[in-house]
Amino acid sequence: MFKDATLVLGYELRGLLRNPIWPLFGILQPILYLAFFAPLLGSTVPGGSDQEVLAMFTPGMMLMIALFGSMFAGFSVMNDTRNGVLERLVVSQIWRPAIILGRVLKDAVALVIQAAIIIAISIALGLRVTLLAALLMLGLMALTGLLAGSFSYALALSIRDENAMSQIVQFLAMPLTLIAGLFLPVSLGPGWLGTIAQFNPLYYAVEAGRSLFRGDLGATTIPLAFAIFVVLCALTLIWSVRSLRRLGT
Template identity: 30%
Template structure:
């Protein structure tokens, strides 16, 4: 005897939920509006500050490092270059404030590269928000680092004898120029953070760029003491323009030429590297 298979020919039933059933599952009311570009950027800026809260060791580079730089260079070079550490401090402090803050900008690229390696940015890119918000917000959060580093250096300088003739307004103007440039310069490192493969690579390239820019400038000595070929580089160095502008405001004057160059450099960094960053970010 052979077994035969039987089929009923009945199609499987499909459950179709009613409108009332869907209403109990889905959120009632209208869909919330899409966040604005500013709101999304500030949210990611707050995220960057929360990372500092949970990992306070990140503040080492904006506290201990600037203090070490001020003390070391003031007492190491002050007597040799100006016959008095206090006199050298008047010339040197605005420059070292610029150097320390500009050095910190590289951590924007390092943090971005770290988020990419962990897959965080793959999730962020799927959100229905303004596309550049994550990058702009990250730099907004880093502005806190810049301000804190500048305040720490200024406080140490005042304790050692630095006296800005420009008073509080001149100092605030100098810090403002420094923050504007640092915000723009950070776009350089966001681009490198997207292009390079690891945090170490970002830091290596950053140091290779930052050391010539900061040391081959007017931070430590007047360019007039340098050979002619080096003066040619120093004169077009954006750090030179930034230091000259900050020195002028803290001294109670205004250097229109260097301030204009500073703003042009800042605009150039944002336009060129901001565009390259978004091009790479959208196609990563």
């Protein structure tokens, strides 16, 4: 079973290596935000030093990559469906969940590499972060990629329409970004915004990332974020696999 997932993962990674320019373009916008927007936030962060600003701002930029990168992953499934590639895989001897698992694992690997580059750039700009905190953040990024990717694949297999898919993803991405506090902490806004944010899983990932980069490894936001994302990853993976099974019927 897992051998099949490994084979799909290897195939997807080889395709990524043949055309690595798009993942690099995916981190261009967060890098520009780090270079030109983060320096403007000194007055909004207690202390106002580069360390405090980057510890607050960098997790949001990392999760921006996860949201806007993995949420559009489902379009590749639509293309494979139209070309008949996916149907041939579904009726083959391959373990069906491996078709989805291999793809979402590829998305997670690409996302972790992108996130590591963002951390390295932030360190060059003045961020100080421990190795353990950086590794935990990369793990959280991998879970975020798994969640967003499997959700995107499930949605694509369910609706099978690029225009509808694009509209739904755009509709979800904007409020998820704003309510999660990717650019500024939600605590700076009115109380009602903080209440709404508690229903946004991305909010917990952002808060956990900020706790990690501040060096507060004992913060309750960290295990809470991991627990929420593990559960949501399992649910969206089940949804995507069931949507794939309907394709073969």
